[in-house]
Amino acid sequence: MRFIRTKAVLVSAALAVTLAACGDAGSDDKGRDVDADKDAAAALPDGSRMKEIADSGKVNIGVKFDQPGLGFKGATDDVPTGFDIEIAKILASKLGLKTSDINWVETVSDNREPFLTSGKVDLVLASYSITDDRRKVVGQTGPYMITGQQLLVKSDSDVDSIDDLKGQEVCSVTGSTSIDGINEHGAKGVGFDSYSECVQKVLDGTVSAMSTDGSILMGYAAENEGDLKVVGDEFTEERIGVGYSKKEPEMCQWINDSLTSAFDDGSWADAFELTLGKSGSETPEPPTLDECPAA
DSSP states (O other), X not given: OOOOHHHHHHHHHHHHHHXXXXXXXXXXXXXXXXXXXXXXXXXXXXXXXXXXXXXXXXXXXXXXXXXXXXXXXXXXXSSOBSHHHHHHHHHHHTTXXXXXXXEEEEOXXXXXXXXXXXXXXXXXXXXXXXXXXXXXXXXXXXXXXXXXXXEEEETTOOOOSGGGGTTSEEEEETTOHHHHHHHHTTSEEEEESOHHHHHHHHHTTSSSEEEEEHHHHHHHHHHTBTTEEEESOOOSOEEEEEEEOTTOTHXXXXXXXXXXXXXXXXXXXXXXXXTTTTTOOOOOOOOOOOOOOOO
């Protein structure tokens, strides 16, 4: 079932309530340890990349460190927190690995493909929208979440929607699909290296607004309560998935099988409720997964 717009708004609202309570430290809840699934690991095909990772006892996963509720790592945190992080832990467990066996690699939007193609990371779960262009370079499957692009503006702004920003500069991060969405709706997309830098540009008035997934924006609005707000309906659909190397196509079906298991056994819902659903909002139905490319 598609994660419809109403559900996406609930996600954003849940995140805002959660972060407003926790302050700018991100979250007092350091997440959970997910038990290694030794049965699943034993069934991994010999010669597959999954088997190699399992045998090595370590997996490198690229995640965001600056997105409260999705992927956030405070200065004193050993392990990042958020929905992307919890899904990454589930995948690691299907390799027979514990949370302590994961090497968390900070991954910004512009280096997700280079990190995968160079082998720096084995997987990317970093608010990674699935697109045809990206699939020409790396493997992507999922989605495990569907959300939409909105606007973050100063609290005293009169902007109500993307239509109010035609010809004006709106920032996001370099390498993100959000820049395309901004330009397609008549505004001028400006890219920065990080979301936190983009937020600062809105606060100091350098740009009129910031745009990316609503679930991300609500986190920053909560951290800057009274100074920033989220406005407008979603004007894009963002299908958030898992990235892997095209050199290892066997990983696609393993990821899909692992996500399907998480959908069915409730661990996906648990991950949502632990992070984006802390306000008590209804947990959405899992999205429908894409089919893997034919071998």
